[in-house]
Amino acid sequence: MALQSIIDRRLAGKNKSIGNRERFLRRYKDQVKEAVKRAIDGRGIRDMERGEEIRIPKKDITEPVFGHGSGGTREIVHPGNREYVQGDRIQRPKGGQGGGGTGKGQASDSGEGEDDFAFALSKEEFMQVFFEDLALPHLIRTQLAETPEWKSHRAGFTHDGTANNLHVVRSLRGAIGRRIAIGASSRAELHRLEEHLVLLKRRAGDAIVDREIEETEETIAALRARLLRIPYLDPIDLRYRSRVRVPVPTSKAVMFCLMDVSGSMDEQRKELSKRFFILLYLFLTRHYEKIEIVFIRHHTQAQEVDEEAFFHARETGGTVVSSALVLMEEIIRARYNPSEWNIYGAQASDGDNWHHDSGRCRELLADKILPLCRYYAYVQVAEEEQNLWEEYTQLQAAQPHFAMRKAVDASQIYPVFRDLFKKEGAKAA
Numbered sequence: 001m002a003l004q005s006i007i008d009r010r011l012a013g014k015n016k017s018i019g020n021r022e023r024f025l026r027r028y029k030d031q032v033k034e035a036v037k038r039a040i041d042g043r044g045i046r047d048m049e050r051g052e053e054i055r056i057p058k059k060d061i062t063e064p065v066f067g068h069g070s071g072g073t074r075e076i077v078h079p080g081n082r083e084y085v086q087g088d089r090i091q092r093p094k095g096g097q098g099g100g101g102t103g104k105g106q107a108s109d110s111g112e113g114e115d116d117f118a119f120a121l122s123k124e125e126f127m128q129v130f131f132e133d134l135a136l137p138h139l140i141r142t143q144l145a146e147t148p149e150w151k152s153h154r155a156g157f158t159h160d161g162t163a164n165n166l167h168v169v170r171s172l173r174g175a176i177g178r179r180i181a182i183g184a185s186s187r188a189e190l191h192r193l194e195e196h197l198v199l200l201k202r203r204a205g206d207a208i209v210d211r212e213i214e215e216t217e218e219t220i221a222a223l224r225a226r227l228l229r230i231p232y233l234d235p236i237d238l239r240y241r242s243r244v245r246v247p248v249p250t251s252k253a254v255m256f257c258l259m260d261v262s263g264s265m266d267e268q269r270k271e272l273s274k275r276f277f278i279l280l281y282l283f284l285t286r287h288y289e290k291i292e293i294v295f296i297r298h299h300t301q302a303q304e305v306d307e308e309a310f311f312h313a314r315e316t317g318g319t320v321v322s323s324a325l326v327l328m329e330e331i332i333r334a335r336y337n338p339s340e341w342n343i344y345g346a347q348a349s350d351g352d353n354w355h356h357d358s359g360r361c362r363e364l365l366a367d368k369i370l371p372l373c374r375y376y377a378y379v380q381v382a383e384e385e386q387n388l389w390e391e392y393t394q395l396q397a398a399q400p401h402f403a404m405r406k407a408v409d410a411s412q413i414y415p416v417f418r419d420l421f422k423k424e425g426a427k428a429a
Contacts, residue, residue: 263316319354
């Protein structure tokens with residue numbers, strides 16, 4: 001029987017168990033997905049960009065194992081007892097008596113158990129699981145942050161480089177400094193010998209003095225030759241302009257959150273709206289490096305507020321949806337140039353609106369808002385179709401980057417979001 005060995009030569013990072021971790025995540029994909037979906041509860045919109053702790057029951061990760069017997073033929077006598085006979089079924093120990101570590105029942109001084117398996121899901125893994133089958137729909141992908149652009153910045157000088165980056169002044173300055181440093185002692189000795197030679201020549205005519213003059217001249221000639229051998233420009237003197245590539249934001253997005261806070265929007269409907277806004281924010285963080293959020297709440301009047309006031313302020317009143325759309329357009333014109341920003345709109349409402357205002361909302365979207373937006377999604381957190389839903393329905397056929405869905409229960413938010421932002425050709429949840 002031939003044996004085969006498979007060697008994985010793929011490069012791994014500092015985490016040497018990355019292959020095992022990837023296989024583990026693939027195997028328990030359903031449990032991980034469920035934990036990720038639960039993670040949105042209790043978090044703020046900007047607080048979603050972090051990992052999550054995943055717990056998997058012990059029974060889901062147990063695996064069959066092979067055991068080796070002692071082998072051979074043996075005769076063993078098993079002693080009996082007064083409690084059990086052949087064929088009896090032994091009951092499992094009850095909670096607290098050495099069970100599965102559920103934490104229920106009374107304390108016991110015997111028995112063993114195991115807790116659920118827990119591990120930390122990193123931010124990148126969290127986002128990957130949550131959005132693995134989603135993609136931005138109907139967009140021109142010229143400014144996506146997943147393809148980062150780079151910009152060169154000066155970073156001093158280096159010893160290596162190309163000729164066009166050679167800094168002549170800095171190189172010559174270094175060469176002069178090197179020649180001064182290397183030849184300093186020789187030049188000092190040369191000056192001393194030259195002055196000494198002048199004094200000797202004044203006493204020329206004596207045999208001893210003449211011989212000393214000859215030796216001094218030879219030494220001077222050797223020193224001058226040594227100084228001439230010092231190169232004027234050495235490769236170690238060369239300095240090149242150094243430039244480093246640093247990533248720069250290739251795209252930025254602004255997300256407008258519009259929510260109806262009239263009397264018909266109770267806390268449950270506001271909570272549904274919050275969940276949808278959180279999902280949209282998380283989704284955009286996978287495609288844009290810089291994201292700003294604008295919160296607009298409205299009843300008969302619209303107002304830009306912070307996140308706390310957006311979800312928890314108690315001010316209420318009637319319903320004029322167009323006031324929020326007018327304010328959104330004003331903010332875009334004033335702060336977010338569509339040529340520089342990717343603009344997204346998310347509107348949540350129960351569909352109730354002053355009947356004379358719904359037609360104006362459709363006109364504002366068609367003529368003012370949608371031409372400036374990359375994508376606009378409307379979620380109605382009520383089942384009944386009112387005049388606002390009817391007016392918005394007329395926009396769907398003519399506006400491919402406008403979508404609308406209903407969500408009346410927390411369990412529907414995630415499927416509705418997937419349906420709004422699913423990849424082309426992918427099945428909605």
